[in-house]
Amino acid sequence: MNCPPRIDLHCHSSASDGLLSPRDLVLRARANGVDVLALTDHDEVAGLAEASQAARECAIVFVDGVEVSVTWGGITIHVVGLRIDPSHVGLNQGLGAVRASRLARARRIARALDGAGIAGSLEGALAYAANPNLISRTHFARFLVEKGCAPDVRTVFQRYLVSGAPGHVPHQWAALADAVGWIRSSGGTAVIAHPGRYKLTGEQMRVLLGEFRDLGGEGIEVVTGNYSPQQAADFGRLALEFGLLASRGSDFHGPGESRVDLGKMPALAADLKPVWHDWECVAAHV
Numbered sequence: 001m002n003c004p005p006r007i008d009l010h011c012h013s014s015a016s017d018g019l020l021s022p023r024d025l026v027l028r029a030r031a032n033g034v035d036v037l038a039l040t041d042h043d044e045v046a047g048l049a050e051a052s053q054a055a056r057e058c059a060i061v062f063v064d065g066v067e068v069s070v071t072w073g074g075i076t077i078h079v080v081g082l083r084i085d086p087s088h089v090g091l092n093q094g095l096g097a098v099r100a101s102r103l104a105r106a107r108r109i110a111r112a113l114d115g116a117g118i119a120g121s122l123e124g125a126l127a128y129a130a131n132p133n134l135i136s137r138t139h140f141a142r143f144l145v146e147k148g149c150a151p152d153v154r155t156v157f158q159r160y161l162v163s164g165a166p167g168h169v170p171h172q173w174a175a176l177a178d179a180v181g182w183i184r185s186s187g188g189t190a191v192i193a194h195p196g197r198y199k200l201t202g203e204q205m206r207v208l209l210g211e212f213r214d215l216g217g218e219g220i221e222v223v224t225g226n227y228s229p230q231q232a233a234d235f236g237r238l239a240l241e242f243g244l245l246a247s248r249g250s251d252f253h254g255p256g257e258s259r260v261d262l263g264k265m266p267a268l269a270a271d272l273k274p275v276w277h278d279w280e281c282v283a284a285h286v
């Protein structure tokens, strides 16, 4: 391989909490010079067909993906599935149950915000959800910005939606074993998303990675949108220590909301084994 592929294996469309349609996301990736793109919507595969078609039209290698919400050790962890089969029955049943639980949670969030004096937030959030089957805190955040509760989505999260804030409600997501199982049974590779975002001690992170690997998880995001070079180095070392494949993804949600645009992250360090090391679709492209 002469030069590394320009690859982005984590982003969101309007099928979950991204701002762009799957087609527009692919076109933006193309404009940014991305060669290989995975769409990884939260708990949802509904955007993949449109993205895949758009990618064929503009000669991007497209990878079917998903980002599954998991509760592990009392905290929320995200597991990305890459090269999944979007039509796999078991995967769809699992994701369907997670999506249904999102609607129930949204009703609880709306009640909590009612208690904080903010009325109408369920309807308000749903108005921002292009896919009514996938309602996320991000949709509440956009509504709260519209209401003038805070100047931007980031601030609104801190004031209203994170743990300890008035609009936060506890929620039980999928079990780690189930999420990895759904991804693997559909032919996909399971990857721990943005490990730097979880408030875990070094020891807790090692327990998570050990358990994840024992369940059949294979990868970890070493380079993602908001990482410092130090974090990329730390997670690169953990990838080597646990024998995990390294992934790279922006976690782009939309222009103006995400600091890092599609594909605009540093390369993986040369001593890591990329998650795409044996993907024919990538080898054929570079």
Ligand code: AMP
Binding pocket: 017, 042, 069, 135, 136, 137, 138, 153, 154, 155, 157, 158, 162, 253
């Ligand atoms: P949910 O899965 O509904 O709990 O929503 C999680 C999503 O909210 C993440 O994927 C991010 O897109 C967004 N998010 C979470 N925390 C923040 C934050 N502090 N600032 C901005 N967006 C956030």
Ligand code: MN
Binding pocket: 012, 017, 042, 138, 253
């Ligand atoms: Mn999101």
Ligand code: MN
Binding pocket: 067, 078, 193, 194
């Ligand atoms: Mn995530």
Ligand code: MN
Binding pocket: 010, 011, 012, 067, 251
């Ligand atoms: Mn994400």
